[in-house]
Amino acid sequence: MPSDTSDPMTSTNIILEGRDLQKTYRLGNVDVPVLKGASINIKDGEWVAVLGSSGSGKSTLLHLLGDLDRPDENKGSVHYKGEDLKSFSHGRRNAYRNRDVGFVFQFYHLLPELTVLENATLPGFVAWQGSRQVTGDGMERLEAFGLGHRLNHRPRELSGGERQRVAIARALINRPSVLLADEPTGNLDEQTGEQILDLLAAEHQRGLAIVMVTHDHSIADRADRVVELHQGVLADN
Numbered sequence: 001m002p003s004d005t006s007d008p009m010t011s012t013n014i015i016l017e018g019r020d021l022q023k024t025y026r027l028g029n030v031d032v033p034v035l036k037g038a039s040i041n042i043k044d045g046e047w048v049a050v051l052g053s054s055g056s057g058k059s060t061l062l063h064l065l066g067d068l069d070r071p072d073e074n075k076g077s078v079h080y081k082g083e084d085l086k087s088f089s090h091g092r093r094n095a096y097r098n099r100d101v102g103f104v105f106q107f108y109h110l111l112p113e114l115t116v117l118e119n120a121t122l123p124g125f126v127a128w129q130g131s132r133q134v135t136g137d138g139m140e141r142l143e144a145f146g147l148g149h150r151l152n153h154r155p156r157e158l159s160g161g162e163r164q165r166v167a168i169a170r171a172l173i174n175r176p177s178v179l180l181a182d183e184p185t186g187n188l189d190e191q192t193g194e195q196i197l198d199l200l201a202a203e204h205q206r207g208l209a210i211v212m213v214t215h216d217h218s219i220a221d222r223a224d225r226v227v228e229l230h231q232g233v234l235a236d237n
């Protein structure tokens with residue numbers, strides 16, 4: 001037996017890490033610090049909920065983790081599979097946003113002029129510049145999500161729960177390792193929200209890591225682990 005008792009998995013199986021993240025918004029002449037050194041680790045395949053009140057910076061944190069926004073200059077870093085996003089080339093960084101992580105928003109953000117199938121497959125065409133595989137995958141997933149009869153409908157013809165299922169299908173089209181979900185049930189009634197959480201749980205069972213932010217304790221409890229965002233920092237719950 002090796003004498004080293006440290007578990008090599010504890011450091012190597014962290015898929016996504018936010019390290020000492022600081023983010024300040026400027027409103028007029030006033031600096032508004034939102035994140036003040038927030039750190040978070042997500043292990044491969046883990047479901048982590050970030051619980052915080054409205055305005056606590058949950059969306060800001062998720063945007064930094066997904067590289068939709070950046071921390072203050074030299075104030076923290078995001079690491080994917082141990083690599084600092086800052087070390088990525090421009091192209092690799094675009095690929096990170098498009099393929100390695102998937103994003104789900106409270107208000108779905110579907111494109112109204114595209115069909116359900118077109119919405120769900122769009123990031124696949126961005127990644128691979130078009131292939132029958134993408135369309136086939138998209139159809140298969142939408143069918144699995146109970147939307148097989150809706151493929152050629154527009155988002156406005158769908159219920160909120162159906163729209164969110166399309167948005168999740170879109171987020172998963174490029175088979176990301178991590179799904180970043182920003183209050184994914186926040187605009188849905190309780191029963192429909194449960195269905196969306198069941199769907200996320202099923203994807204998690206298949207190995208997807210999830211970072212889900214919410215202000216609702218009962219929703220956070222669906223995760224493997226809950227961390228709390230309070231006054232700009234994260235603490236284990």
Ligand SMILES: Nc1ncnc2c1ncn2[C@@H]1O[C@H](COP(=O)(O)OP(=O)(O)O)[C@@H](O)[C@H]1O
Pocket residue numbers: 025026027032034052053054055056057058059060061
């Ligand atoms: N682009 C922005 N410019 C200025 N202030 C912002 C911006 N985005 C968010 N904020 C402010 O930062 C704080 C945290 O926002 P947010 O991350 O959206 O919180 P949460 O998602 O927890 O409700 C809020 O006070 C919000 O008004």
Ligand SMILES: [Mg+2]
Pocket residue numbers: 058059060182
């Ligand atoms: Mg928010």
